Amino acid sequence: MTDGEQLTIDDEIIARARIHAREVVAGTNLTLDLSALEWDVSARAKRRAGLCRWRADCEEATIVLARRAYERYEWPEFAGVVRHELVHAWEYQQFGESGHGPRFRERAADLNAPRHCRSFSEPRYVLRCLGSDCEWAAKRHQASKPVRAPDGYRCGVCGGEYEVEHVESGRTWSSASGYGGVKAALGDEW
Incomplete structure (x- = not known):
């Protein structure tokens, strides 16, 4: 960062999520390659607090976190969203696919990650x-x-x-x- 540049809320979200991801991987037996994990923030998302995209051609996962969810949740709840998406990234890296089935539920329970997140916006x-x-x-x-x-x-x-x-x-x-x-x-x- 150069003089005069200021961090944005998106920078804050990604920084906190990366730190939390390192803590989760270090504190558990989650075999996740964080160097093959990208992060992004969505300013438009209204329903999903997060998602994990998989690019099989380069075996790279991208976790996208919703800015609105970050602004409306307290950190412990948002950290749960990060852990949820980390489970998806782990599944993609290990198996090339991910869902919310038994394997996901078992790993999510190990990480105290929610299966679903609370709505953070009112429906139209x-x-x-x-x-x-x-x-x-x-x-x-x-x-x-x-x-x-x-x-x-x-x-x-x-x-x-x-x-x-x-x-x-x-x-x-x-x-x-x-x-x-x-x-x-x-x-x-x-």
Whole structure:
């Protein structure tokens, strides 16, 4: 770093993650080649606190951490995300593949790494079953097909119809035309 350069939050995230990774590898029997591990930060991620990408051609893993998660979690929770992604990197280096199966769960338990992370952002949409005895709901951050055209889909539990709520406005719809109407009515507030 030259005079006048300042560290960014992304630099801080990567530095802390690298230090934590060295501590994890030194304090466990995790056979992970940290020199073949790259780090990056996503400013756009809204759902995933982290991910691990694998480039099989050069046998290199890249752990991408979400800036928003770092800003919203306390360090112990974010460190859990780092450990979770380290397990994925280990699996890629050792086996050329990774998932959340038994091998992952066993190694994650050894490292006290969570299997899933707590949501760190509010969803833009919520899908809710219209069945009187069903409490099924699903959160969405993007206008996927089930959000845009809910009449073509059914509840994940009882198979009944559901409606979609635009969380910020509270407006709901249960058809493709309803989606279009709400979107048009909200205009710039969409």
